[in-house]
Amino acid sequence: MSTGRRNFRMPRKGSDAANDASSDVGGTEYLETLLGYNARRAALTLVGNFMQGVAEFDLRPVDFSILSVIGHSPGVTSRQLCQLLNVLPPNMVVLLRQLDRRGLIERHPHPTDGRALGLSLSPAGQDLLAQAEAAATQADLRGSARLSAAERKTLARLLQKIYLA
Amino acid sequence: MSTGRRNFRMPRKGSDAANDASSDVGGTEYLETLLGYNARRAALTLVGNFMQGVAEFDLRPVDFSILSVIGHSPGVTSRQLCQLLNVLPPNMVVLLRQLDRRGLIERHPHPTDGRALGLSLSPAGQDLLAQAEAAATQADLRGSARLSAAERKTLARLLQKIYLA
């Protein structure tokens, strides 16, 4: 039996394997001038940290994000989740079905729109989310341990200036 | 016949489709406190920008990164590329074969290690890289147009503090 169900992806850093003598080759000088490159590398590091910290709850980033949005905005619809989290509807169906089967979310008929379903967390889902959010925050702080509180705040603000409309 | 060979992924933002009246639901307040979430969202936005700007060269981010490292560090080996760019060796084989078949890179026997191959850009590869880097820089600037030059510099520095050893 395996410990965790999910494939556990630990992002390999540029220098985690034994290297030969002439191993510090560089060559990334230009790439490091691109915010896209830097953001992607940092995101991979932080996601690895997240996976480690939230492993016991068996939640991938997308599952965690869905639960968090539902928890902080009960009654949200599947389509709204898709727009908020950049997930395509056919894929969201699968994700929500999995969370439903785990007893973490509930679906009610939408009050005004007969096509839609309002989503909310079950009591178990609320419990899990509270614990997972605490763990995720701790993991995020560990992943950015070399940043001061002020730097973390600045970084979040600058990143949001890029991806927020 | 399709225009471009590659699947062209334009990241959908949270608000690019026609929405109903009650569409600004929020619910991402907590997620936006996590640097991992912000970095991932910003990276997706910037990668979308990159894909648009570099489309004419038919280079995905990973292809572009490989060419850039080889160009700025000729003689680098496949294994070193894997470590620098966080790509697993079996996948790097495929990527390098594609670039080789396009006539963009060359492989020479390594001077000191009979197992390894030293990589370098062909003249065509050098031409393509020069053009692609210029386009990538422009795309990166467009993607971060709401940031000042000082903010871009700060952002790059803070992101590197997260992912660099």
Added chain:
DNA sequence: TATTGTTATACTCTATAACTATA
């Protein structure tokens, strides 16, 4: 006619095991 949720499916990306040739 447009939108929500859904099924089925294809494609891309990422990961693991195992082999060879050389160090």
Added chain:
DNA sequence: TATAGTTATAGAGTATAACAATA
């Protein structure tokens, strides 16, 4: 014994087309 490069393949992530029910 360990490492570089490689093959084959499995698994996860992301994408499109098309449909029924409702607006």
